[in-house]
Amino acid sequence: MKIVKDIGTALAVVLVSVFVIIAGISFFSAPDSSGLLGYKGYTVVSGSMEPEIAVGDFIIVETEPYADVEKEDVITFQYNQELVTHRVNDKTAEGLVTKGDANNIQDQGFVTEETYIGTQKILIPYFGYVVTFLQKPIAFAIVVAFMGIYLIHLYINPSTKEEEKSNI
Numbered sequence: 001m002k003i004v005k006d007i008g009t010a011l012a013v014v015l016v017s018v019f020v021i022i023a024g025i026s027f028f029s030a031p032d033s034s035g036l037l038g039y040k041g042y043t044v045v046s047g048s049m050e051p052e053i054a055v056g057d058f059i060i061v062e063t064e065p066y067a068d069v070e071k072e073d074v075i076t077f078q079y080n081q082e083l084v085t086h087r088v089n090d091k092t093a094e095g096l097v098t099k100g101d102a103n104n105i106q107d108q109g110f111v112t113e114e115t116y117i118g119t120q121k122i123l124i125p126y127f128g129y130v131v132t133f134l135q136k137p138i139a140f141a142i143v144v145a146f147m148g149i150y151l152i153h154l155y156i157n158p159s160t161k162e163e164e165k166s167n168i
Contacts, residue, residue: 012150019134025060026131038063040118042076042083043128048100049074049085053120058127059085061118069096074120077111085120 022041029040044057053059053074061076069075069088075098076085086107090097095110133139 058124060122063118066113
């Protein structure tokens with residue numbers, strides 16, 4: 001029984017840690033913010049980069065300097081009040097030329113230092129669906145309820161020192 005409890009506790013700690021990190025990154029992901037330790041997270045909502053980046057994926061973008069962007073990097077930028085993540089096809093004096101992998105034509109205009117947000121570093125498939133779900137009030141209530149049930153379980157069934165010694 002102690003092994004199951006230890007596994008459950010370890011799993012809970014790992015899950016809560018992951019969600020706290022992702023929540024922190026998401027919270028500081030506004031285009032004008034510097035992110036959390038230089039990273040921002042976004043849920044992909046269009047298929048313009050498929051098959052490499054699909055709808056529902058979660059990407060973590062590093063806010064590295066504009067001058068460090070290279071051809072073929074996948075970058076996130078602001079275009080008409082929307083966030084877009086596309087591949088850099090060319091660097092010109094006017095700015096970066098971008099195009100979605102699934103698109104037939106390149107994007108209109110150029111990505112400049114003012115509209116550039118960062119370069120994609122990590123992709124977590126399907127995790128964007130989880131992030132989107134957790135932003136809903138009912139999901140928050142469910143998570144809090146499960147945490148409460150777990151704490152009640154620990155209070156009702158505390159392990160004693162004799163139990164811990166007998167399980168070693």
